[in-house]
Amino acid sequence: MVDRRGAGNPRTWSLTALFVSPTLLFAAFVLVPLVALAVRGWRDGEVAGQLTSPFVLQALRLSVVTSTLSLVLALLLGVPAAYLLARVRFPGHRLMTILVELPMVLPPTVAGVALLVAFGRRGVIGSVLSDMGLELAFTTTAVVLAQLFVAAPFLVRSLQAGFEAIDPTYEDVSRTLGVSEWRTFWRVTLPLARPALLSGAVLCWTRALSELGATLIFAGNFEGRTQTMPLAIITAFESRAGLSGAIALSLVLLAVALVLLVLARFAHFRPRGDL
Amino acid sequence: MRAGEKGRRLPLVVALGLVTVLAAACGGNATPASTATAAATTPAVPPLAGKISVFAASSLTEAFKTIAADFQKANPGVTVEFNFAASSALATQIDQAAPADVFASADTANMTKLTDKSQIDGAPVTFAKNLPVIVIPADNKAGIASPKDLSKAGVKLVLAGPDVPIGNYARQIIDKLAATPEYGAAYKDATLKNLVSNEQNVRAVLTKIELGEADAGIVYKTDALVSKEKVKTVAIPDAANVIAVYPIGVVKTTKNKDAAAAFIKFVTSAQGQAALKAAGFDPAS
Numbered sequence: 001m002v003d004r005r006g007a008g009n010p011r012t013w014s015l016t017a018l019f020v021s022p023t024l025l026f027a028a029f030v031l032v033p034l035v036a037l038a039v040r041g042w043r044d045g046e047v048a049g050q051l052t053s054p055f056v057l058q059a060l061r062l063s064v065v066t067s068t069l070s071l072v073l074a075l076l077l078g079v080p081a082a083y084l085l086a087r088v089r090f091p092g093h094r095l096m097t098i099l100v101e102l103p104m105v106l107p108p109t110v111a112g113v114a115l116l117v118a119f120g121r122r123g124v125i126g127s128v129l130s131d132m133g134l135e136l137a138f139t140t141t142a143v144v145l146a147q148l149f150v151a152a153p154f155l156v157r158s159l160q161a162g163f164e165a166i167d168p169t170y171e172d173v174s175r176t177l178g179v180s181e182w183r184t185f186w187r188v189t190l191p192l193a194r195p196a197l198l199s200g201a202v203l204c205w206t207r208a209l210s211e212l213g214a215t216l217i218f219a220g221n222f223e224g225r226t227q228t229m230p231l232a233i234i235t236a237f238e239s240r241a242g243l244s245g246a247i248a249l250s251l252v253l254l255a256v257a258l259v260l261l262v263l264a265r266f267a268h269f270r271p272r273g274d275l
Numbered sequence: 276m277r278a279g280e281k282g283r284r285l286p287l288v289v290a291l292g293l294v295t296v297l298a299a300a301c302g303g304n305a306t307p308a309s310t311a312t313a314a315a316t317t318p319a320v321p322p323l324a325g326k327i328s329v330f331a332a333s334s335l336t337e338a339f340k341t342i343a344a345d346f347q348k349a350n351p352g353v354t355v356e357f358n359f360a361a362s363s364a365l366a367t368q369i370d371q372a373a374p375a376d377v378f379a380s381a382d383t384a385n386m387t388k389l390t391d392k393s394q395i396d397g398a399p400v401t402f403a404k405n406l407p408v409i410v411i412p413a414d415n416k417a418g419i420a421s422p423k424d425l426s427k428a429g430v431k432l433v434l435a436g437p438d439v440p441i442g443n444y445a446r447q448i449i450d451k452l453a454a455t456p457e458y459g460a461a462y463k464d465a466t467l468k469n470l471v472s473n474e475q476n477v478r479a480v481l482t483k484i485e486l487g488e489a490d491a492g493i494v495y496k497t498d499a500l501v502s503k504e505k506v507k508t509v510a511i512p513d514a515a516n517v518i519a520v521y522p523i524g525v526v527k528t529t530k531n532k533d534a535a536a537a538f539i540k541f542v543t544s545a546q547g548q549a550a551l552k553a554a555g556f557d558p559a560s
Contacts, residue, residue: 122487137488138431138471145551220433220472220483227473238364239438243371 041251050248058224059232067208070147074204078155086163104153111149112217143226147208155204162196202264206257229253271275324352325531332381333476334495338554346541353534363438363478376535379523382440386522399524402542404557405495406445409509411482417490425464433480433489436473444494444517448454451515497555
């Protein structure tokens with residue numbers, strides 16, 4: 001979007017002109033592979049058939065269920081964490097902030113190995129659970145844990161920034177009017193943070209949906225149980241179904257991601273009314 | 276303000292994605308440098324030069340690294356790069372025009388996928404054989420003593436995917452066992468019910484057993500040798516077992532055919548065969 005304030009300023013225009021080429025190049029770089037995927041899917045006769053195959057549908061269902069569960073868990077743990085991080089200076093605050101950001105920069109395969117070492121059969125916690133007859137590896141629960149680990153930080157980070165941006169005066173006024181802290185949180189703070197909550201939730205959900213590395217290592221790959229969409233794409237790519245199957249699955253994920261991002265954009269900007 | 280927050284975060288995500296994509300692109304195999312072989316018609320052997328990309332089955336990892344080191348010693352002008360993965364994955368990659376010069380598969384099925392499409396130069400050569408075995412964690416908590424125990428309720432079995440050579444062999448073995456009166460048809464259902472994961476390649480199966488995450492898996496005897504401190508093996512009766520056959524061939528699109536052919540020749544030479552034998556492989560004939 002062109003900044004109208006600088007419309008008449010030649011210096012701004014020269015900078016704009018300078019930046020146009022890299023921007024277009026970047027747009028093309030992202031667009032070309034995605035368009036190629038769609039075109040190939042359109043032309044390849046096998047792709048349409050693959051879209052409704054049990055292999056694809058099973059993976060899609062599992063992906064939707066696990067990523068939604070991950071989001072719910074992320075909200076349950078992440079909303080309080082984000083609020084505390086934004087509003088309370090507690091000992092270890094800085095450490096906690098780093099901890100929240102760590103999974104975002106960590107390769108998911110590292111997360112997978114770490115989860116295995118912790119919750120696997122021989123793991124620190126896993127061995128105790130195993131003695132109690134509870135085994136996580138190769139289960140749908142493991143898929144959710146892997147997704148939660150890599151995706152929840154996106155929610156917490158977004159929401160923390162959202163809470164921090166709210167002027168505490170609103171909450172103070174609410175409380176001086178006799179509204180309880182609990183009610184103030186629900187009626188004032190959370191609604192004000194709604195855009196951040198929504199964008200954080202979308203990022204968290206899509207990150208969970210695209211989770212591959214940690215799942216593959218920690219949860220394994222089994223149809224209907226742990227084979228989510230990204231794992232199904234790899235499996236299809238390496239099997240007889242080959243590229244057609246992988247393209248079909250990729251197109252489904254692309255469509256889902258696109259719809260979500262568009263919805264999030266609308267939800268995000270509506271309250272401001274200036275865009 | 277809020278729009279600003281989002282603006283700060285989204286590009287980070289995009290940038291991270293970009294970095295990943297670029298890193299993956301850079302990690303790809305470079306096209307071998309073109310070799311000027313002006314003296315190709317002279318009887319004197321021109322020294323081999325350039326780079327070759329060998330796409331080889333995961334089970335060949337150690338043996339081929341040894342062979343490549345020896346080969347490079349004998350041909351100092353040649354650099355050998357590897358792409359180790361499931362033969363099925365490699366076949367798909369080559370089919371999608373990945374820059375491979377040599378393909379070594381752990382079964383004939385995945386090699387045939389490429390020869391059927393005329394993507395291999397000439398006829399592939401069989402250079403080794405291998406034998407599937409059952410691997411169990413060293414502590415064998417599930418108490419597996421024979422292939423029959425794979426069907427016990429509660430056993431966690433991991434196999435490679437059905438298109439991966441060892442995954443295909445494993446399913447053939449289960450079928451063969453189920454066809455014997457001693458095991459019976461119910462054996463297959465009970466065993467496959469214990470299957471908890473279809474791994475990407477034979478080494479992923481081995482790792483799951485090393486870690487003790489699963490109770491049993493089927494890999495090659497050469498893989499079991501690689502981690503003999505961590506896993507134990509249970510033999511599969513010869514009558515029910517399948518012999519894995521390893522073919523190797525030059526990929527048609529190679530830009531360094533001489534070096535690719537020389538590498539294959541080296542694999543089948545006494546020195547190459549010795550390295551394979553040391554890794555536990557059986558000779559081709």
